[in-house]
Amino acid sequence: MTKPAAEKPPPYRELSPSRLLRNGSRLQQACLFGGWLVLIALCIWLGVGMVVWGWSGIPFEFGGVAVYLTVYPPLLICLLLTLTLGWWWGAVPAYFATLSLALYAGMPLFWALLFALSNPLGFAVMVIGYRATAMRRDLRGVSDLLFYVQQSFVACVFSSSGALIWSYTNGYDRTALLPVWQGWWLGAFMQSVFIVGPLMAALWPRVQRWQTAHPRLMRDGHIRSRKSLLGLLACVTFGVLVYGYATTGLAEAQVNLDALRQTMWIFYWVFVVIVLFMAFFGYQLFLHWQKSQDGLLAELQKLATTDALTGLLNRREADRRMEAEWQRTRRSGRSTAMVLLDIDHFKHVNDHYGHPAGDAALRRLAGVMRTEMRAVDFAGRYGGEEFLIVLPETGMRGAHAFAERLRQEVAAAVVKHDHVSFQMQISLGVAIVRDDDANFERWFARADQALYRAKQGGRNRIELDQSTVEKLA
16 A cells, blocks of 8 residues: 655755756845845855854863854854755855865865865765665754754764864864864854754745655755665664774873863763664664665555556456455455456557557556546456456446446547557456355356456446346346
């Protein structure tokens, strides 16, 4: 059974610049591209302002321990763009903002070009995480919120690699590197969690509705269970190792024991959080693997019980369901009907239009059958162009009315294949379960005999099981 839409993993969608150019309206292009350029300019101004106003490595006392925070407003704008529109939309303004502040601060061009990649690298980790798992970006659930916090931490550690370049080009020694590096990742992490997080929770439902309403502008990133999950796990592991190595190395560089003690306590509590995050992440990986296995088993079950061409039950499953319905009818004493049908002159369709057109006719017939059936009915392709429909809780009169309605709908349906269009007709035989049926095969045989009489009687008609009609009469 197909899962309801609400239970399906949400697809990772992002706004495609090329599709916006091809399929977007002039107003959409002006608003999105124009607004994006304005935000790039704003990020450049705020990035340079961060250097001018001295917002890097600001010391704070927390529980007797000195911690450092860097305030970087472009991060808020660029991370929101990344999570709502896509990586390129956030990475480009982040790159130019960081490049501009580096050049303003006097960093050599080569190092500035490399330094500017730090935040786009962190954003890439975030995108990999959301591509690899089925987490929602509205942060309404506990799992979604914890996943976002974990991804924010790893992304901030990745992006803080830029602090090493900043310190190297400015000639800082190892003791002066701690405020820059810690301020970078901790400041980015705090801003991501406590500012961007609530903004995402408020904005994402509206963004998701807009994405759903404009599918031609979106590029879907399908969840790739093995490759993306392994990539995400590698990113998380590498980020944790980098953090541990860098923090330990910086702590060793501190001259006095108080600084060493403070640094190591920060290191300890962060690793407590990391352990909790890794446990949560492992649990999410297990859930994702379990869902993938369940989906695979469901798909295998579907392949084993359905006809590949029409999507209806195959003969083996139709026999199983038919026998179960026959037994249920015998126990309940109620009436159940079977309609057996096939396409008239189907060989002529194959010979005149070709076998692919014949396959199209079979699919079209299956589609019409589905529209006429109730939820409790089931249908199968029994062989070639022959189909059956079982109608529980239905007597001969109701089955005849259903068969006539189906016959008319099929005759009116148009089959289209390549550049040809044609119509088809069907013959039908109807039988209901009888008390003296020894087994369900006998029920089927009476419907088959009725179908044979319909074919012999001129086709495009319905015949009822005569023995049942005579008994009822």
